[in-house]
Amino acid sequence: MNILLKSAKIIDPTNGDLHMKKRDIYIKNGTIEDIGSNLEVQGKTKVIEHKNLHVSVGWFDSGISFGEPGYEERETIANGLYTAAKSGFTDIVLNPNSNPVPDSSSDIIFLRNAAAQSATTLHPLASLTIKSEGESLAELYDMKTAGAVGFYDYKLPLKNSNLLKVALQYAHNFDGLVFSFPMDKQIAGKGIVNEGEISTKLGLKGIPHLAEELNIVRDLFILEYAGGKMHIPTISTENSVKLIAEAKKKGLDVSCSVALHNLCFTDETLVEFDTHYKLIPPLRTNKDNKALIKGLKNGTIDFVTTDHRPMDIEQKRVEFDNAEDGTIGLETAFGMMNQIFDLETTIVFLTKGRERFEIPLPSLRVGEKATLTLFDPTAEYTFNEEHIISTSKNSCFLGAKLKGRVYGVISNNQIIS
Structure with missing residues (x-):
């Protein structure tokens, strides 16, 4: 051609x-x-x-969820990759957010084969533990050999500190990247939004900043002891940025990302109880958002992710307490980022990050x-449902300019x- x-x-x-x-x-x-x-x-x-x-050179996203296998009604691999391509992304890292989760080499091979004919290249993450249950490590080396670019129990913090230590030490032997989701479940409890003035006014249980930051402190101490490579996905607080900046100054091999919606919205958007804004990590404060943007600009935060997570309508059109977390974000990534940053900075953020996953860098x-x-x-245009290519329509950006x-x-x- x-x-x-x-x-x-x-x-x-x-x-x-x-x-x-x-x-x-x-x-x-x-x-x-x-x-x-x-x-x-x-x-x-x-x-x-x-x-x-x-x-520009093709864009990259470090954290996408689809549905297949198991949740094809949310999104198939084929339509998910088509959505990514129409949204400008030529490479995406696929979260292990399916049923069953990919915890063996054959699962990784299935994902790669399912995406083999697509314009957008799929780079699968594998589960860190068997069935993402946090009990025993999965076949990390075999899955890396099969094409996994990292290991992650999707949005599930690893309770067992020793298991995280062992994972880092073991994966270090073959340069494997270990993810650790930053949330202490005991501190978060049954919280569903940011803990603060808004949660109190609305009568919703809150997740304090401490839940994220305490987990990050633990993870960084373990990383300093064990060595290896760690990625902390979707941080959301001002102090998290400071903690990771200090770790990088020490020379620790740690990277992190921020979800686009945590740059665009605050917990003040929750006043209408719109479940599109029910997200994990939760939307925080304006002060946090400013710190996250500053962290991106100074290099503390390594890249922006859409944290694209399709959910069918039955999981969102319920009471706020019972709704599932997550929003789609591929279709709106460029249009939202291009308002926060100048064009050159936007393109830098949309194209960086591949090297962390050992993905070849494209060149123009x-x-x-x-x-x-x-x-x-x-x-310029107002985003509405007719612009959504994803099978699921759960976008917190509906109505955004x-x-x-x-x-x-x-x-x-x-x-x-």
Whole structure:
């Protein structure tokens, strides 16, 4: 397949020669053949022209959930990857949030095979423990060999401190990445929202900042003792940022992410008891949000994730106490981030993080495989249900005003546009 992108403005801060320049990009059989001005069409070529077309290397998300196997009514792998591609993502890390969870090498092979023909590449996480029950380690080495990029009991904190220590020590032998979800369940108790003034006014049980921060302190002490590589997903408090900054200064091999919605909303959005805003970690305060954004800008927080988690309507259209946690976020990632940050910073955050998972970095240069995202950063619109591609419609961004529209991707010698 031959493709010619016409008059595309390139956003690539790593490439001083092309950054912010308008160029034609000629792609032959999945490889960038030429970049220049007024390139001529060669033979049978698909020409792509869009209003205010911009292009960057393909975007990456470090924490996506679908449903298959077991919860196909929420989202299948095929439609989930199509949604990711239409949202601009050429690589996603898939959370082990299925039934059964992927806790063997054959499960990892199944996930990779199910995604093999997609434009967006799926990189599976494996469960850290058997059945994600927190009792015994799963087949970590075998799953890494099969293609797992890390080990995670999805949103389930590991109660057994010694098991976390052993996991870090064992995975260190083959450079495995161990996730630890930051929440002390005993402190959190039956809390469902941020503990504070809003939870008191609404009569909802709160989750204090301490529940997250105490778990992070424990994890960092264990990491310092055991060695290895740790990732702490979706932090949400000001003090969590400080704790991780101190750990990095010590030289600990720790990374962390923040969920996009924890940058965009606070617990004040809960006043109408809208279950779309029931999330884990919960929405915190404006002070926390500012600290998280600052942590991203100074490099303490390594990357933003949509924390995309489809839930069918029966799990959300119930009383707030009984609703499931989670929101979809792929379709709104660019439009929301592009309002918080300038365009160049937005693209940096959307493209960074692969190296932590040992995923090859794409490059927008002649001779390299074409892994590109196409978008218009100036289009403005209000996000509503007709813009949702996901099977599930549980978006906390419904009604939000977005800045920036994604045209699609060119990846794995395919066009999704």
